[in-house]
Amino acid sequence: MQMGSGRGLRPTWYEIDLGAVRHNVRELRRLVGPGVAIYACLKRNAYGCGAAPVSRACVEAGADGLAVGNIDDAVAIRAAGIAAPILLYPTCLPDVARQVELLDLIPSVSTVEEAAAWDAALTRPRKVFLKVDVGLLRGGATAAEFPLLLDRLPHLPNLECAGLYGHFFSYGASGAPGHYPRQFVRMQAAVEAARAAGVAVPIAMVSSTNAVLDHPEMDLTGVDPGRLLYGLAGSDSPARRGTFRPALAAFKTRLLIRKAVGPDDADGEAPPFLPRPGMTIGILPIGWGDGLPRSFPAGAGVLVRGRKVPVLGPVHLEHTRIDLTDCPEARPGDEVVLVGRQGTAEIPLAACAAAWGIDETTFHGQMRDHVPRVYL
């Protein structure tokens, strides 16, 4: 076990299975074959799992490059001594050009205006990825902008084309695969236009998780999936079958205080809950500031001593109550499981997320960087 951020003083932690991440990258390699570049998408601090350790696992397992949504994650990756190419998705302005040069990052360029600004800010030639807007209307050059960008590129001496990439418009695990062929045509047109303009395209990629699994014909020369690396994708696509294991093995805390409460102990016009005679409650050192829902849904619980016990809402910023009446043997210091196994009992991530009214990817997006991560 290796500790991540936080050094473990706080009695709350995530357990991250880097073996699962390595397995998922190898499984991805098996599916796409040796000739397709894998850029591991590490957005949002590697979907909450820690950009530096996850990027190392990805590179060890054969990823060719890394892609981050935030320059802070690239800083953490380089600080860990990882030298793989890093694509910066469009999230920073050219005023960080000096750090981009020092850290050897590959920025994204979407417009002529942006390309000119990067060219002026850089002190020497640097590879950039041209991003193509295939219909998402986020970063990326539109169909009208892209030819202008190609025309301008040869006049910007500090910009060299590292490749082209785009991102399909699709939401959620099921996505909107019906739109993919139409968007793919736009991507293909951009690649052809670049080549016709004499711009080298060492890598062309548009496939993230849904497309990698459902549309092998859209691999082009690179893919940049995210969710799949963390086990957040269905494994039984009709087009490509793979088994992907969850990177998040557990979310745990420890029982802080145990106390008996009775009907007379509650105060205020609207006490948080009405204590019953003979009731025992437990206090957990974790709250909505640590990613829990503020109003914990009835029926959702946690594991203590291998048994599921209810949460007594509402959840506070850094504290949560649980009902220990039916778990009299619980003691301060006991491990409490929000996601994961305890003895023979288990709360899978999917069940926890469903109980909180979110999906598993949203759960990952809400994982907090101040909560320590333990790497298995």
Ligand SMILES: Cc1ncc(COP(=O)(O)O)c(C=O)c1O
């Ligand atoms: C440009 C880009 N590529 C790849 C991904 C990864 O997508 P997924 O997690 O669905 O694989 C994202 C996610 O937001 C993205 O914005």
